[in-house]
Amino acid sequence: MKVDNIYVPEVFFTNNCLTGENVVKSTRLLGDLDGVFQDKDAFEQMDRDRIIYQVSSFLPVVENTPGGLFMGITLLYPGKVGQEFFMTKGHFHTNSNRAEFYWGVEGEGMLILMDEQRNVWAERMFPGSLHYIPGKVAHRVANIGYQKLVFSACWPSDAGHDYATIAAEGFARSLMDVNGVPTLL
């Protein structure tokens, strides 16, 4: 919006969510994460309609535009499937060398990373933590706390999401609650 040559932004943060022009909201239910968690029996006993995470994304340019940026905020609820913490689906980028920033806003989490050689490592997420995810590194986030986890992301508009590789091969390690300690197994 423009008033006498002074512009007002078209997108706002409200309650850790984005609102305004070019904002797309999506919800992932437990049923959308079929095959992601290790404990299949525990998964089958849970409500597939339970909301696991919600994302609002600001897409100011058309997907695949070279040189543009996207930005998103994700709210990941606390919980576990068996001993495994609720987490995002996780992905490589289709344009595999594209990097991304994640940063912690609220709650306690773990950013789980895996390179193309299937080496897995993790970084702790907390309010103010900043994470650089290099290209060719798959990324997913687990909520390791009892409160909601909110984190934000900024990625190139020509990165794309390759979910298929993770759906087919998974991550080489899982983040489990071992006697109260988040542990990569």
Ligand SMILES: O=P(O)(O)OC[C@H]1O[C@](O)(CO)[C@@H](O)[C@@H]1O
């Ligand atoms: O895309 P996933 O693996 O479901 O994870 C959700 C988060 O990752 C992003 O895809 C960005 O990498 C955002 O939409 C959101 O922050």
Ligand SMILES: [Fe+2]
């Ligand atoms: Fe990404």
